[in-house]
Amino acid sequence: MNKAELNLFNNYRSIPGSVDEFIQSNTLKEENITAIVKLFNELKLNQFKSSHKSAQSSFQRNGITFTVYSDKQSTEKIFPFDIIPRIIPATTWQHLERGLIQRITALNCFLNDIYSEQHILKEKHIPRALVLSSQGYQPKVANRHPLGNVYIHIAGIDLIKNQKGEFVVLEDNVRTPSGVSYALENRLVMKRLFPDIFAKSNIEPIDHYPDRLYHALNQLSTNQAGLTIILTPGSHNSAYFEHSFLARKMGVDLARGNDLFVKNAQVYLKTTRGSQLVSVIYRRVDDEYLDPEFFNKDSLLGVPGLMDAYLAGNVVLANAVGNGVADDKAIYHYVPQMIRFYLQEEPILPQVETFCCFEKQHRQYVLENLHNMVVKATDGSGGYDVLIGPNASKIQLETFKAMIIKNPRRYIAQPLIELSTCPTYSKHGIEPRRIDFRPFIITGHSSWVLPGGLTRVAATKESYVVNSSQGGGSKDTWILGDGNDFTCS
């Protein structure tokens, strides 16, 4: 693209060493992206500013928020939203779709195997001690497979684009991945702000996600007469907006633990018309807080007896119990082995080279190269418990060194990847920001990938961290439709 023609992106400079989604789209044939970028570029910065403002106020008025905890106070914040979309062309998307379904299929096979015969451990493809020591491993659910043998009903797989411009898997989330509500709300706002660009761009719709989810979960249920509900920890949970959003869009009740009770291994909802049978629960509560009788006798949360109903096959719990073993950051290293072992296929999507401090040789390497690596706790999330070697102080490096030596199972390390960047609106005009991508995969009788997802954006030009808890925001993600129906080129 000739920079001299640029209007909105006139002074835009990408970050050296990173692939930019808009400027350097040279690795793939991406004419459609260029055409959409041109449409945006016809906008003046002022127009853009007012669109940005209008988006902000729309989010605030709609109460599209998440909760941040600091000390004792909790505050509702708007999820910062950027109105320049990230665009993925059809061919790239088809490749991603195949890769994601392959990965979820393998992870689901892994869970079925780990909670029964454990072939993969017997044949020594993954160290037994590593799996059995995982925080998410729940030996109590062994040999009791969930309905339809589906463990991972809803997955959010985090992807990044590396320096070569190819998508690689950074992390699997197969317990309670969040963010889909923001993806759907972002799309609504974008359609309102840029109807003309939409009309010209053949973008895959995403509005049918709640419908797909509802039907996938109900396919697996053995009792069609029962209710489908969403189980939330409560209105103080940081993702409460999403729980409430999904309940609204799926047309189902949003319950807390004490709105439910169990009798004769059946789950009931306490309503103003007496108790009503529940057959599907999309739970946004961690395993440990599901059932105090089963997991944690001291817990006041959860529904006593819920696990009885689940293990008797009377209720679909999505996601299933015990999935944590599959998205453990140390076990992530072995997902390519799972794909080869269970599916006899080569992995379609590459993943980031990972060193498990659990293994002696890896640990040695990590300790010697800490200043060049990103270290993560295997049970951490939300961008907490992360060390970014090149940016870390001496004290931070020493602290992590000590923690790794003390508890090697808990840490993994990866080389620092230059995330791709995307033009993003800021106070200083349009600037590059690092981004990642979380597509969502729903599995009932078969798997389906939402043609869209959540593109997360780092807060500052320098930052590599995109988590909302660290000030990160999001963008709408446009998956371009197949075929050559782009009307503007």
Place this chain on the structure above:
Amino acid sequence: MAMISRAAENCYWLARHIERIESTVRYLQVNQDVVLDTNSNTTDAWYPFIIVAGQESAFFKKYSDSRRYDAKIIQNYLCWEKENPDSILNAARQARENCRIIREIISSEIWECINDFWLWLNTKKCKTAYTDDRHEYYQKIKFHCELLQGLYESTLLQEEPYYFIKLGLMLERANQTARIIDVKYHRHSASSSTERESVDETIHWLSLLKCCSASEAFLKRSHFNITRQNVANFLILEKDFPRTIIYCLQKTLLYLEKIFDDFWNQKKACLQLTHITINELTAMSIETMLSHGLHQYITHIINKTGEISDAIQDDLFSPQLAFTSYPREQAQ
């Protein structure tokens, strides 16, 4: 259609808080006019509102006794005070929180209206309106409350969430009307011997009607015969006006019946209590009430609405509700 019992409680309280805000705003606005029109020394112009709001002890925990005459402090206490759970700011916070918890149950229009109201209350613009243009501040709050009442009617399915909202609204309104009638009792007015004093008396009674948005309706019925007896009779016993005590209690009963309908075979305490209270009211003439002392009678009504409120809590929302006593355990 059934709904989660806890969510029903959110609906009920959402409406109660909003109704409480509207009532507070209306009497503050009306009283502002009264103070300017009458020669009642301002010593007891505002304090009665603290009494009828049931806030006496809380108020004096925060302020010294002499503050009872401080118009500014009292108005601030009723609008903004953090330690007054019923201050407009706090009631709005609670209404919004109740609403946020049940966004999947109420309409998005209701949520947006309440959220909008809450966001506005927290703007600088709103604070400036309070200090510089009090009328505008009151109008804007009333506008949101009235808009919400319209949205209850025009955006909800007429089923349980709606019934619980209307139940909360009607019970709160019955209670607020009773409290407003009682304001007069707490003003230290001598008997109306001079002409000026009797003018003041008229202004006071008219103001009570205005507090209930009832002055125009009253005038249509009573042809400027603004006496204590007529005003009390109207505000307590007029069956055709939507803010009178009898009207609100009859609607309370109606929505309770809709909620229970034929599903619950045993008689519930809240239903019976409402029945009894309505019968008591209709059995007595206004002359008899006045002969007992209006204040005594109003106090009796306020206590009764409190008992109904407690009974609703026990019958419908109590977390200890034994679900074994539910008449059936069947999927629908």
